[in-house]
Amino acid sequence: MTSANGAEMQIALAGIGTIAKAQHVPSIAGDPDWHLAATLSRNGRIADVPGYQSLDAMLAAHPEITTVSLCLPPVPRFAVAAEALIAGRHVMLEKPPGATLSEVRYLADLAQANGVTLFTSWHSRAAQMVPAAKAWLAGKTLRKLRVTWKEDVRHWHPGQAWIWEPGGMGVLDPGINAISIVTEILSEPIHITSATLEVPENAQTPIAADLQFWHPSAEVSMVCDWRQEGDQTWTIEAVCDDGQMVLADGGARMIVDGTEQLADGPDDGEYPRLYKQMADLVRAGRSDVDLAPMRHVSDALALGHRITVAPFED
Numbered sequence: 001m002t003s004a005n006g007a008e009m010q011i012a013l014a015g016i017g018t019i020a021k022a023q024h025v026p027s028i029a030g031d032p033d034w035h036l037a038a039t040l041s042r043n044g045r046i047a048d049v050p051g052y053q054s055l056d057a058m059l060a061a062h063p064e065i066t067t068v069s070l071c072l073p074p075v076p077r078f079a080v081a082a083e084a085l086i087a088g089r090h091v092m093l094e095k096p097p098g099a100t101l102s103e104v105r106y107l108a109d110l111a112q113a114n115g116v117t118l119f120t121s122w123h124s125r126a127a128q129m130v131p132a133a134k135a136w137l138a139g140k141t142l143r144k145l146r147v148t149w150k151e152d153v154r155h156w157h158p159g160q161a162w163i164w165e166p167g168g169m170g171v172l173d174p175g176i177n178a179i180s181i182v183t184e185i186l187s188e189p190i191h192i193t194s195a196t197l198e199v200p201e202n203a204q205t206p207i208a209a210d211l212q213f214w215h216p217s218a219e220v221s222m223v224c225d226w227r228q229e230g231d232q233t234w235t236i237e238a239v240c241d242d243g244q245m246v247l248a249d250g251g252a253r254m255i256v257d258g259t260e261q262l263a264d265g266p267d268d269g270e271y272p273r274l275y276k277q278m279a280d281l282v283r284a285g286r287s288d289v290d291l292a293p294m295r296h297v298s299d300a301l302a303l304g305h306r307i308t309v310a311p312f313e314d
């Protein structure tokens with residue numbers, strides 16, 4: 001069915017909070033393939049878009065909706081995702097795709113059983129220079145890779161209680177973005193060998209983390225910290241036998257041996273790229289379920305040595 005605005009695909013957005021408003025709504029609006037037909041949220045609304053508080057009611061009122069994109073926090077996401085898949089709708093998941101690996105595996109099976117698409121999106125992989133970094137590393141012998149992911153939680157996640165609760169992942173919620181890039185650009189397998197997690201005395205999840213990974217030829221490590229004020233740092237530095245590469249600003253910039261690299265084309269933005277990917281997956285009748293970033297975070301939480309630090313006050 002084609003909508004009034006000519007878009008081929010009718011989509012609903014669930015969990016109208018920070019990222020839905022900042023990225024999903026404008027990306028859908030700017031993509032001629034998609035039309036935002038309705039939203040599902042207890043409190044959040046988008047002007048001029050019908051809003052619902054239950055998936056059932058939304059799908060009953062809008063049978064034309066074929067895709068549901070979920071921006072809820074990871075813990076409450078599973079129930080809505082499962083219901084949408086069982087109702088025969090394609091599902092796109094914000095990162096991290098769920099609270100546990102097992103529940104997302106189950107969602108993948110449900111998608112297959114119902115003949116619909118499941119897309120576990122990783123927005124940082126859609127950053128402008130990630131493909132160039134992957135191409136630069138291909139065939140080189142990596143000796144060292146250092147991730148530094150330091151940002152101010154009060155600026156990026158004000159008032160979000162869920163990030164401090166079990167399943168919220170704490171600083172590994174942004175940290176998983178770095179891991180999603182690392183697992184995309186490295187062709188070799190890695191796994192966590194040790195982790196230190198600094199957990200505020202009034203929280204269940206870490207405010208800072210230091211991770212070490214096994215890699216066949218390189219020393220691979222990552223530090224992430226949510227207490228960084230002023231300049232924010234989202235950097236991946238790679239040292240190879242024949243050169244050095246820095247992926248900066250979360251993957252938006254790439255510097256090779258000290259020289260800034262030019263992008264191939266204009267920066268379309270991470271989320272517009274994700275919605276193009278989703279449209280391609282739906283048209284091709286395929287799913288894209290990559291749990292690697294989440295596996296490493298689960299392993300860090302399983303192996304992590306916890307240090308209790310000062311309570312966090314928002």
Ligand code: NAP
Pocket residue numbers: 014015016017018019020041042043044071072073074076094095096123156157160162173
């Ligand atoms: P948020 O601002 O807290 O919004 C999430 C929305 O989900 C809430 O506004 C809430 O809307 C709904 N919700 C339903 N059940 C909930 C529950 N039990 N607890 C809390 N909210 C509930 O979160 P967000 O920052 O948009 O993050 C959502 C997802 O996007 C996370 O997985 C996060 O990792 C990812 N993400 C966030 C950012 C960012 O910078 N914030 C960037 C990229 C990706 P109602 O009250 O209306 O139901």
